[in-house]
Amino acid sequence: MATLQEITDRVKQAVGTDSGLGKSLKFDLKGDGFIHIDGGEVSNDDKPADLTMTISLADLLEMGQGKLDATMAFMSGRLKLSDMGLAMSLQPKMSALFAKMA
Template sequence: MATLQEITDRIKGAVGDDSGLGKSLKFDLKDAGVIHIDGGSVTNEDKPADLTMTLSLDDLLAIGAGSLDPTMAVMTGKLKLSDMGAAMALQPKMGALFAKMR
């Protein structure tokens, strides 16, 4: 299984100079830590974000690999969103970001 640092590095590579999200995003990976994306900055700092997605590291990897559908993850409680409106607005851009991580 990948470590938090390995996943953070993969996201940094996918984000490059600018995530293109237009908003800050935080993956709250529970006991594994956090990944915060804001523009071209990708850190493990636990700071406020426009959208916080709470899920396990395993589920983040599954979504990134395309084996877990994000909508299904929300419906089954595996993925919790702090702001559904922001999540809906970011969905296409996050899909592109996940595709770069594969």
């Protein structure tokens, strides 16, 4: 399985100079660390974000590979969202970002 650093590097490549999200996003990887995206900045800092997605590193990898659907992950409790409305509005942009990470 990929390490936090490898995933962070993939996210940095996918984000480039601007994530295109227009909001900050944090992945809380349930004890395996954090990935914080704000514009073109990607870090492993546990900073406040407009949207926090709590998901295991393994499940994040599966989502990035298209093996785990975000809706199914949410419905089954494998994905928790701090703001459902914001997550829904960002979903197309996040899908595009995940596609670049694959």
